[in-house]
Amino acid sequence: MHRLPMLLASFLGLACAMPAAAQTYPSRPIKAITSVGPGGTSDIFIRLVGDELHKRWGQPVIVEMRPGGNQTIGGRSCAEAANDGYTICILPGETLSYNKFLYRKLPYDPESFEPITNAFFNTQVLVVQGSLKVKTLDELAALSKARSKTLSYVAPGAPHALFMEKWKAASGADLVRVPFRAGTEAVNGVMSGVTPVAFFGIANWLPHIREGTVVALAVEGPQRSPLLPDVPTLAELGYRGSMTYAYFGLVAPGGTPKPIIRQLRDEITSIGNDPDFRQKRMIDVGIVPIFNRPEEFARFLQEDRAAAQRVVQESGIQPQ
Numbered sequence: 001m002h003r004l005p006m007l008l009a010s011f012l013g014l015a016c017a018m019p020a021a022a023q024t025y026p027s028r029p030i031k032a033i034t035s036v037g038p039g040g041t042s043d044i045f046i047r048l049v050g051d052e053l054h055k056r057w058g059q060p061v062i063v064e065m066r067p068g069g070n071q072t073i074g075g076r077s078c079a080e081a082a083n084d085g086y087t088i089c090i091l092p093g094e095t096l097s098y099n100k101f102l103y104r105k106l107p108y109d110p111e112s113f114e115p116i117t118n119a120f121f122n123t124q125v126l127v128v129q130g131s132l133k134v135k136t137l138d139e140l141a142a143l144s145k146a147r148s149k150t151l152s153y154v155a156p157g158a159p160h161a162l163f164m165e166k167w168k169a170a171s172g173a174d175l176v177r178v179p180f181r182a183g184t185e186a187v188n189g190v191m192s193g194v195t196p197v198a199f200f201g202i203a204n205w206l207p208h209i210r211e212g213t214v215v216a217l218a219v220e221g222p223q224r225s226p227l228l229p230d231v232p233t234l235a236e237l238g239y240r241g242s243m244t245y246a247y248f249g250l251v252a253p254g255g256t257p258k259p260i261i262r263q264l265r266d267e268i269t270s271i272g273n274d275p276d277f278r279q280k281r282m283i284d285v286g287i288v289p290i291f292n293r294p295e296e297f298a299r300f301l302q303e304d305r306a307a308a309q310r311v312v313q314e315s316g317i318q319p320q
Contacts, residue, residue, distance in 0.1 A: 025085055025260055025263060026057055026059045026085070026086065027059070028059060028086065029059050029060045029061070029062055029086070030050075030053070030059060030060075030061045030062070030085075030086050030087070030088060031061075031062050031064055031081070031086060031087045031088070032046045032050060032061050032062065032063050032064065032087075032088050032089070032090065033064050033066055033074055033077050033078050033081065033087065033088070033089040033090070033091075034046060034063060034064070034065050034066065034067075034074060034089075034090050034091075035066055035067060035071040035073065035074025035075065035089075035090075035091055035092065035094075035095050036065070036067050036071075036074075036092075036156075037065055037067040037184070037185070038065060038184060039184030039187075040184075040201075041122055041201045041203050041204070041248070041285075041287065042090045042092070042248045043063065043065065044203075045090070045119065045120070045248070045281070045282075045287070046061070046063055046090045047061075047063055048277075048281050049061070049268060049271055049272075050062075050063065052271045052277070053267065053268075053271070056267065057267075064077070070094060070099060070102070070158075071091070071092060071094040071095040071099065072095070072099055072103070072106060072107060072108070074089070074091060074095060075091060075095040075096075075099070075106070075107070075108040075110065076107040076108045077089075078091065078108070078113065078251065078252075078253060079107075079108035079109065079112055079113070079253060079254070080108075080253075081253045082253065083114075083252065083253040083254060083255040083256045083257075084256070085252070085256055085257060085260035085264075087252065087253055088116065088250055088251075088252055088264060089113070089250070089251050089252065089253075090119065090248050090249070090250055091113075091248065091249060091251060092122075092157070092246065092247065092248050092249075093157070093158070093159075093244060093246060093247055093304060093308065094156075094157065094158050095110065096110050096113070096249060096251070096301060096304070096305075097110065097244075097301065097304045097305045097307075097308040098158040098159070098308045098311075098312070099158075100305065100308070100309075101308055101309050101312040101313075101319065102158065102312060102317065102319060102320065103319055103320055104319045104320065109254075110305075111301075112253075112254040113251035113252065113253065113254060114251060114252040114253065114254055114255070114256045114261055114294070115249065115250075115251055115261075115294045115295075115297040115298045115301060116249075116250040116251055116252060116261055116264050116265050116268070116294060116297070117249070117250050117265045117268060117269060117290070117291050117292055117293070117294065117297055118247055118248075118249045118250075118290045118291070118292050118296075118297045118300055119247075119248050119249060119250050119268070119272065119289075119290060119291065120247065120248060120282060120287040120288055120289050120290055121245050121246065121247045121287065121288040121290060122201045122202075122203075122246040122247060122248060122286075122287050122288075123201070123202040123219060123220065123221060123225050123227075123246075123286045123287070123288065124157060124160055124199060124200055124201060124202065124219065124220045124245075124246050125199070125200075125201075125202045125205055125209075125216050125218070125219045125220075125225070125228065125231065125286075126160075126197075126198075126199040126216070126217045126218045126219070127190065127197070127198055127199075127205050127208075127209070127214045127215060127216050127217065128140060128190075128196055128197050128214065128215050128217060129190050129191065129193055129196035129197075129213070129214055129215075130212055130213050130214055130215055131193060131196075132196055132215075134215070134217075135215060135217070136217060137167065137171070137217055137218065137237060138171070140173065140197070140217065141167075141171040141172065141173035144173045144174045144175050145172060145173065145174050147174075148174045149174060149176065151174070151175045151176070151196060151197060152175060152176045152177070152178045152194075152195045152196070152197065153175045153176070153177055153178070153195065153196075153197035153198060153199065154177070154178055154179075154180050154186045154189065154190075154195050154197075154198045154199075154200070155177065155180070155198065155199040155200065156180035156186070156200050157199070157200060157246050158308070158311075158312075159220075159242075159243050159244050159246075159308075159311050160199040160200065160220070160246075161177060161199075162241075162311060162312070162315045162317070163199070163234065163239065163241065163243065164177065164199060165177075165315070166241055166315065167239075175197060178195050180200075186198060186200065186204075187204050187205075187208075190214060191208065191213065191214070200246075201246070201286070201287075202219070202225060202227065202228070202285075202286035202287075203285040203286045203287060206227060206285065206286060209228065216228055216231045217231070218231065218232055218233065218234050218237055219231050219232075219233055219234075220233070220234055220243060220245060220246070221233055221245060222235070224236075225286060227284075227286050241311075241314060242307065242310050242311045242314055243311070244304060244307045244308055244311060247290070247304075249297060249301070250264070250265075250268065252264070261294055262294070265291075265293065265294055268291070269291040272289050272291045273289075273291065
C-alpha cells in the first residue's frame with residue numbers, strides 16, 4: 001500500500017540530487033584530454049581555458065595529451081574515461097567525424113560523446129618554406145616535378161590531406177605525405193626544410209609568414225583570412241571539391257550528467273566571450289570563436305559527419 005509514496009519520494013530525491021551535484025562541482029581537479037601533441041593549437045587553447053577555470057573554480061585543469069593514430073588514440077581515451085564530469089576532451093573533426101569513414105573499425109564510437117560546445121573553427125593555411133622560392137601552387141607543382149620524390153608535406157587534417165592528394169593527381173605534382181606528430185615538430189620540419197610543405201593551423205605560421213621564412217600559398221574557408229588578406233582561398237584558385245573546415249569541439253564521455261555539461265559550457269563560453277580573451281587568445285591568432293550550445297553542437301556534428309562522408313567518397317579512398 002505504501003509502495004507508490006516510497007517510489008515518488010525516491011524519484012524526488014534523485015531529482016533534487018542532480019542540481020545539488022552540479023552546485024558542488026567541481027570538488028577536485030579536472031582532466032582535459034587532447035588528441036594532439038604539445039604546442040598544437042588545441043593544446044595551447046585548452047591550457048589557457050584551464051588557467052581561467054582554475055581562477056574561477058579553484059580546481060586545476062590537468063591536460064593529458066593522447067596524440068597519434070590519426071587522432072583515434074585521443075578519441076578512445078575520451079570514450080573510456082569516467083563520465084563523472086571530471087574529464088573533458090578537446091577533439092578535432094578527424095576524431096569526431098572523419099575517422100568514422102576512414103576506418104572499418106574504430107576503438108571508440110564518435111557518436112557516443114556528450115557535446116559541450118564547438119569552441120572554434122581553426123583556419124588552415126598551405127605554406128612552404130621560404131627557401132623553396134615558390135609563390136603559387138603552380139610553381140610548387142613545377143618544382144616538385146623537377147625534384148621528384150624529394151619534397152614532402154604534412155597535413156594532419158583529413159580534408160586537407162585529401163585536397164593535397166587530389167591536387168597532386170590533377171597537377172602531376174610529386175610530393176610525399178609524411179605522418180603528423182606534434183604541432184611543434186611539424187613546424188620545425190618546415191623551418192628546417194625536412195618537410196618543407198604543410199597545410200594546417202594558421203596560428204602556427206603567422207610569425208614565420210610575417211618574417212618571410214615561410215610563404216603562404218592558400219587558405220581554406222569561404223573567404224580570405226583578415227590576418228592574411230593577400231593570400232587567396234582554395235576556391236579562388238579554382239578548387240571545386242568538397243571541403244569541410246577544421247574545428248575543435250569540447251565533448252565529454254557519454255553519460256556525463258547534463259547539469260554538469262551545461263555548467264561546463266556556460267563557464268567556458270563566459271571565458272571565450274571575454275573581450276580581451278576573445279581578441280588576443282583567439283581572433284589575433286587566426287581561430288574563429290564559436291561557443292554554441294550543446295544541442296546546436298550536436299546538430300553541427302550530424303551535418304559535419306554527412307559532409308565528411310561526401311569528402312571521403314569523392315576522394316575514392318576505401319576505409320582501412
